[in-house]
Amino acid sequence: MLEGLVALLPQVIFDGLLLGFVYAMIALGYTMVYGVLELINFAHSEIFMIGAVVGVEVFRYLGPAIPNGIVVLLLALLLGAIISGLMAMVVERLAYRPLRARGTTNRLVPLITAIGVSFVLQDVVRFIEGLWHNEFKLQMRVIPPLDGNFTFLTVFVQYKALILILVSLLMLFGLNYLVNRTKLGTAIRAVAQDMSTARLMGINPDVIISRTFLIGGALGGVAGVLFAVQYSTIDPYVGFFPGLKAFTAAVLGGIGNITGAMVGGLVLGQLETLSGTYLPTLTGGNFGTEYKDVIAFLILILLLLFRPQGLLGQVVKEKV
Amino acid sequence: MSLLELKNIHTYYGHIHALKGISLTVNEGEIVTLIGANGAGKSTTLRTISGMVKARSGEVLYQGKPIQRVSAEQIVAMGIGHVPEGRRIFPRLTVEENLEIGAYLLRDKKVVEERKQIGFQLFPRLYERRSQKGGTLSGGEQQMLAIARALMQDPKLLLMDEPSMGLAPVLVDFIFETIQSLNKSGKTILLVEQNARIALQIAHRGYVLQTGELTLSGPAAQLAATPEVQAAYLGGH
Known part of the structure; x- marks a missing residue:
């Protein structure tokens, strides 16, 4: 039995890596907005979902017209990023900014607003898809060469999985560069650290916050498209679990920390896949795969008990 | 025409009437100091000028424009x-990034670089610490950085709020010498201080602020000689 489990391991780790990268990409959006506003933007799950829906629609309409799957995917990624990014900006403008302008200091108010926005977006998408296609459960139809695969040693690898990993790594490095090396990035960090002093530098915080939502939303949209390509079945509620787990990943990595979000996502992906695969065998079938989240989150709770600031988070100590 | 003129400014924080009809002028080339006790409204006056809080009534004229x-953000510009x-x-930007963000409104990278060098010449200490995070600097270094950062945009008028706060006497002297030399090189300065003695030494004129109202004003030397100021702000004799 043990031999079988070991033989399976490379595949399990690879699958966990994929799932981890999906969580990581979504976590980037959570962590960016949290870094600037200390707001947990629960609507980010739905921004991700919108990206997934855009992905399905692009493949539905352009797939038959353009024979090359890579080209269609690039178009889907571009469109997903644009639509999700703009949507995130609109949400910020309509739902969060008015609360800020009123000087709401209660942190629960924007949080509950975010949850409300989530529900609204889910049902708006359901409504649109219902009108458009008479159904809101969508099936992704990928086209060659995305559906290709090969076996590396014992690991079954799909081309689309490689693309997912590649794009997430690009996103991580790109975002790190943007935040740490560009003028916009410095302004984002300045607003995150001290919004009122940022204004004395000539920075309009509203503009910077809006761009933060645009960037975070675009990353969420890209994650959504790749998720749809990878896991195929999409509906307006598909953002909930990945979103919740990505949020957890962001906290695990140290919320507000970009690399932390990536690391947190990858750790969570591994925990989940490993426990999902091995739990049934190790417990003689008493605990099925459905307990994978219990195990994964149990480990998370333990980790956070000992490192409440997250894996890469810093305990904030500042001189006054 | 004065560079800056406040006309009957009333500012509120919620229900608190912080400024009750402040009128003052700052002429080009001057150092004007605003002295007063804690909570008199000194910072509020500066914050009203820079637009961080809005006056409920009255006018702030800068180069004659309200x-x-x-x-x-636009007032900085x-x-x-x-x-x-x-x-x-x-705190989590490096010294250099703090300076760069001070030049946020400038587009020309060459100018930003030049201004950074000017800041480093003014405060060589900052050059030594340029890659360090702002939060790790000492109080004096932070004050230097705050001044250098404000200079990045090459302002005509510099509002300075308690630059001596929490600094060792040697550093206070150094900061005030710097303020004087900035003034000689053409900056107009409105200086808020609790340390009235040193403020009145370098200022041309001064105002005394008491619970939101100006009670005294005049040339700095004359102000320092009045019994009220002596008793209340200079520790008496």
Whole structure:
């Protein structure tokens, strides 16, 4: 039995890596907005979902017209990023900014607003898809060469999985560069650290916050498209679990920390896949795969008990 | 025409009437100091000028133009720099990034680089610490950084809020010498201080602020000689 489990391991780790990268990409959006506003933007799950829906629609309409799957995917990624990014900006403008302008200091108010926005977006998408296609459960139809695969040693690898990993790594490095090396990035960090002093530098915080939502939303949209390509079945509620787990990943990595979000996502992906695969065998079938989240989150709770600031988070100590 | 003129400014924080009809002028080339006790409204006056708080009534004229409804971001662009109370350095930006963000409105990278070098010449200490995070600097270094950061935009008028706060006497002297030399090189300065003695030494004129109202004003030397100021702010004799 043990031999079988070991033989399976490379595949399990690879699958966990994929799932981890999906969580990581979504976590980037959570962590960016949290870094600037200390707001947990629960609507980010739905921004991700919108990206997934855009992905399905692009493949539905352009797939038959353009024979090359890579080209269609690039178009889907571009469109997903644009639509999700703009949507995130609109949400910020309509739902969060008015609360800020009123000087709401209660942190629960924007949080509950975010949850409300989530529900609204889910049902708006359901409504649109219902009108458009008479159904809101969508099936992704990928086209060659995305559906290709090969076996590396014992690991079954799909081309689309490689693309997912590649794009997430690009996103991580790109975002790190943007935040740490560009003028916009410095302004984002300045607003995150001290919004009122940022204004004395000539920075309009509203503009910077809006761009933060645009960037975070675009990353969420890209994650959504790749998720749809990878896991195929999409509906307006598909953002909930990945979103919740990505949020957890962001906290695990140290919320507000970009690399932390990536690391947190990858750790969570591994925990989940490993426990999902091995739990049934190790417990003689008493605990099925459905307990994978219990195990994964149990480990998370333990980790956070000992490192409440997250894996890469810093305990904030500042001189006054 | 004065560079800056406040006409009957009333500012509120919620229900608190912080400024009750402040009128003052700052002429080009002057150092004007605003002295007064804690909570008198000194910082509020500066914050009203830089647009961080809005006056409920009255006028703020900068180069003759009313700016009381202009946003803080735009006021910076018009040439008013603000070195805020408590320095307010961005703690997790490096010294160099703090300076660069001070030049946020400048597009020309060459100019930004030149201004950075000017800042480093003014405070060589900052050059030594350029890659260090702002939050790790000492109080004196943070004050230097706050001044250098405000200078990045090459303001005409510099509002300075308690630059001596929490600093060792040697550093206080150094900072005030710097303020004087900035003034000689053409900056107009409105200086808020609790340390009235040193403020009145370098200022041309001064105002005394008491619970939101100006009670005295005049040339600095004359002000320092009045019994009220002597008793209340200079420790008496």
